[in-house]
Amino acid sequence: MRKPIQTKMGLLLSSLLLTTLASPMGASASAVQFSDIKNSYAKDAVQSLVEKGIINGVGDGRFDPAGQIKRADFAIILAKTLDLDVTSAPAEATFSDVPSSHYSYKFVEAAAKAGLISGMGDGTFGAGSSLSRQDMAVLFTRALGADMEAAKGKQNLSFADAGAIADYAKDSVAYVVELGLISGNPGNSFNPQGNAERQQVALVASKFLGVKEAIGKAMITDAGAVNGTSFNVHFSKALEDLKATDMEVTVKATGESVDISTINPDASNKSYTVEAKLEPGTTYQVTYDERTVEFTTAPAEMTASFVDAETVKVAFQGIKPTGLLKDYAMKVKGTEERVAFTLLSLSPSTSTVTLRVAKLSPAKTYVISYKDSVMAEFVSDAGTTPVSIDVATPSSFVVHAGDSIALTLKVMNVYGQDISAGKAEQVEWSYPTDDGSSFDTAALKFTGMSGKTYKITAKYGELSDTVEVPFNSVSSGSSQEEVIVVEPPIDALPPVDEVAPTLTAVSVTGTTYSFSSNEVGKIYVTTDFGFIDPPAQVTQLQLEEHAFVKQEILSPNASFERVLDYGTFYAFAVDAAGNVSPWTRIQFID
16 A cells, blocks of 8 residues: 655655766767756756667657647657556547647556546547646656555645645645655746746656665556456566556456465566456456556456357357356247257367257358357358269169160268269269260250260269260150159168167266176267257268267176267167167256
């Protein structure tokens, strides 16, 4: 906590200042030599600040010592003397007269973020306006982090024009005068409304550097949200052993205190990452040693994106998602049709969740909600991509030279649905053309020569299929074949025997289950099938593609345990020959 300002501290700092300011400058002066500061009382201060890169001239080799300091230039000096972070200026300007293209933009924004400066009340900063002497006193007092509330009304002002000093500036003027930063004018006046000259500011800034070092205070300069559980705070200098009790974090709107979990410094000890429970879209105040800065967390947002027919990825902003399935819900937009899914993966570092869905319908819009507070939509592309193509002849036919045979074309999706409509024109056909044969690709009718067999190939993207058409000289006729829908690939090798293994699934505790099989092989656990039981016959390859639990069983009746989540699951045992047991349903309802 800051102490009320005492005269002894002022005397001590004054003596330190005398030592600092009396030290001779090095033999090598700044490369910049101003032609108009030879007779200025602030000549040494100007040269020192130029060497430190804190101030510049006005051009043409001049400094213009008696010129009035502009508020924009003062903000630059203030930010540089405090070594504020000027690398993270916001994309949108705080003040309308200091756009991002303005030479002082990053310095004004840094000083405003640190709570040192404010605007004119109309959305402008007054960048080109002059700075009064009393306002200069107020700003340097803020920069020092002085406890003006504790010192309020306790300072003596002996200036003849003390009554002209604005009430808001009286304690600050007394403070900087006591520290020796600013002195009065001839005739025992302070001239509070008088405009601060460039040489006056240079002298005060030079003294300020000495006072800042003498006091040795590390001041909190700004803070910013990292995610939903942490924020960063920055200090003007290295701060050792910062503790949670050294800072106070509150919700700005309510004043509610926020508990701090951990504090971790960076390598410089000037920036700390603070872990705390934060709410999205909320402004917080962080107070350290009576100085307060603010930061606002990002609003709660989530986005959902289709990955494939069974996978959806959800990304969060301003929220740290949980791994509890009950916090999530999915349904078809515009309906109450719920969609079954399980939680496949959770990445806390990127705040993303991957969901394994039982089945997504083609070209439907789905809505995912999280804790009934935020939601996102996505459109399923499932079923729009062809996975197989089939070209076929009629089931029975006899044709001769000059006769035509009608072929059938089927393009199917992952669900075995016919999506041939509109795709015939995109198919590339290849067939012999050197013997008088012809192919009407629009009507899918091929005409060939007698006694020959033709190979006709249809290609759609990476998919292709070939059919053989023999022509005989007996009689003609044709009938369309009913093409069987192509199913997803099944096991390459059929079961050796027809005896299925026996699966045992026993509840251990809560959502933990123990699984075993009476035969060597594998045990699979998969999600439900959109609230529809699995088909009577399920192949091992289908289980390999869709199960999220795949456990090798190396000896009969060997068991293993697995923690499941809320939802509906189906367990299967498969022996070494590929025989699949009947399924066992496991269901948890929150």
